[in-house]
Amino acid sequence: MKLTAEEQAMLAGGAGLATQKAMQIIVALAEIYEAAALVPVASAQIAGISYKNLGGAGLEFLEEWAAQGARVRVPAFMNPAGMDLQRWREMGIAPEFARQQQRVIAALITMGVESTCTCTPYLVGHAPRPGEHLAWSESSAVSYANSVLGARSNREGGPSALAAAITGRTAAYGLHLTENRRATHLVEVHCGLRNEADYGALGYLVGRQVGDGVPYFRFLQETRFLQEDGFLTRRENLMALGAAMGASGAVALYHIEGVTPEAAAALAPLRAFGGPQSAVPVPSAPLPAIVIDTLAEAYAALDSPLDEIDFVSLGCPHSTLADIERVAQLLEGKRVKATLWVTTSRGVQQVAEQQGLVARIEASGARVFADTCLVVAPVEEMGFKAMATNSAKAAFYAPMHSGLQRRFGTLEQCIAAALTGRWTGRRESGPC
Numbered sequence: 067m068k069l070t071a072e073e074q075a076m077l078a079g080g081a082g083l084a085t086q087k088a089m090q091i092i093v094a095l096a097e098i099y100e101a102a103a104l105v106p107v108a109s110a111q112i113a114g115i116s117y118k119n120l121g122g123a124g125l126e127f128l129e130e131w132a133a134q135g136a137r138v139r140v141p142a143f144m145n146p147a148g149m150d151l152q153r154w155r156e157m158g159i160a161p162e163f164a165r166q167q168q169r170v171i172a173a174l175i176t177m178g179v180e181s182t183c184t185c186t187p188y189l190v191g192h193a194p195r196p197g198e199h200l201a202w203s204e205s206s207a208v209s210y211a212n213s214v215l216g217a218r219s220n221r222e223g224g225p226s227a228l229a230a231a232i233t234g235r236t237a238a239y240g241l242h243l244t245e246n247r248r249a250t251h252l253v254e255v256h257c258g259l260r261n262e263a264d265y266g267a268l269g270y271l272v273g274r275q276v277g278d279g280v281p282y283f284r285f286l287q288e289t290r291f292l293q294e295d296g297f298l299t300r301r302e303n304l305m306a307l308g309a310a311m312g313a314s315g316a317v318a319l320y321h322i323e324g325v326t327p328e329a330a331a332a333l334a335p336l337r338a339f340g341g342p343q344s345a346v347p348v349p350s351a352p353l354p355a356i357v358i359d360t361l362a363e364a365y366a367a368l369d370s371p372l373d374e375i376d377f378v379s380l381g382c383p384h385s386t387l388a389d390i391e392r393v394a395q396l397l398e399g400k401r402v403k404a405t406l407w408v409t410t411s412r413g414v415q416q417v418a419e420q421q422g423l424v425a426r427i428e429a430s431g432a433r434v435f436a437d438t439c440l441v442v443a444p445v446e447e448m449g450f451k452a453m454a455t456n457s458a459k460a461a462f463y464a465p466m467h468s469g470l471q472r473r474f475g476t477l478e479q480c481i482a483a484a485l486t487g488r489w490t491g492r493r494e495s496g497p498c
């Protein structure tokens with residue numbers, strides 16, 4: 067493997083012990099994946115920072131690295147933590163957990179990592195430019211950055227993303243290389259997708275089948291949602307699709323014909339997303355084809371047979387301002403019976419607060435929490451039993467990560483469940 071003089075110096079300890087340790091991690095990964103070189107990264111997103119996942123050993127590792135002088139040399143920001151850093155008491159977080167979580171955040175801040183605590187950094191000032199190399203580690207963020215924004219990132223582990231932030235480099239393999247960004251599967255979707263839950267259900271099905279492949283979607287049916295807001299599809303639908311494929315499979319890049327920047331798409335959608343024409347050709351050889359003509363199997367797999375709902379979770383991936391507005395409208399003048407959390411980034415939460423949306427939502431008894439989400443917060447200790455969510459990713463992970471049974475449906479169905487404490491959601495009849 068070829069290292070530049072600067073990289074060799076870092077590896078030899080010329081930039082200090084902490085940087086040497088980071089470079090050792092990067093070089094070890096490069097050797098495992100047989101990378102020919104390293105590549106400079108524009109930013110790093112560090113996942114796995116919830117104390118729930120990290121535990122005491124992980125915390126000590128971070129504090130030791132920070133004490134050794136580890137400092138990031140490119141913009142680096144955090145994935146969600148195990149709690150709202152300001153309102154953790156309202157979430158029902160134990161003081162001891164909060165203390166340890168704050169130590170994790172403090173160690174990362176010492177290293178220069180921004181406490182954005184979100185899986186949607188691209189919504190709060192950290193959108194990468196097309197073609198930029200990144201070391202991001204949360205799967206839905208990686209998927210969005212690669213697929214919708216045209217940047218280049220593998221799905222890094224938390225420590226390797228931090229090592230990339232400290233060295234400014236990552237190993238040049240996988241999705242950093244043009245040839246690996248070609249589609250591996252053609253997915254023909256014969257359903258008219260109606261909302262974010264349908265996109266999540268589709269993602270669940272496709273992720274299961276393609277694993278870590280690169281699906282190329284052709285939507286062949288009614289495209290009502292594909293014309294909304296001047297975008298070919300709502301941003302929230304793409305977030306739901308990518309998040310689900312990263313959960314049921316390990317998809318880190320997908321293409322949608324006529325929509326995403328590397329799908330050799332028409333110019334209008336490229337302009338809408340601000341992306342360039344791709345250097346990656348549409349595959350010419352026949353690809354393994356997947357035909358989706360029903361989402362019923364996904365809805366069946368992600369839905370437990372529950373009537374009573376005591377917890378509703380919205381905001382996986384973290385809610386956009388548009389979704390928070392929808393929630394505020396649906397809750398106007400009403401009271402929730404079940405606990406309802408809307409989780410979002412601190413940046414979006416602050417804007418929502420300025421616009422009066424948080425106050426309108428919270429007047430109903432619901433809460434808008436920042437910095438965290440249901441999967442990385444210790445909700446299993448909060449006594450909830452039955453959850454409703456509009457996120458296929460959250461529905462996929464809830465039983466194993468949070469010990470919760472769940473209902474999966476649209477945002478409107480979830481709000482109805484929060485208001486009544488019961489799940490009455492039925493899927494609209496239609497082609498899927």
Ligand code: F3S
Binds near residue numbers: 185206438442459
């Ligand atoms: Fe984000 Fe948590 Fe979902 S990190 S994608 S809100 S599981």
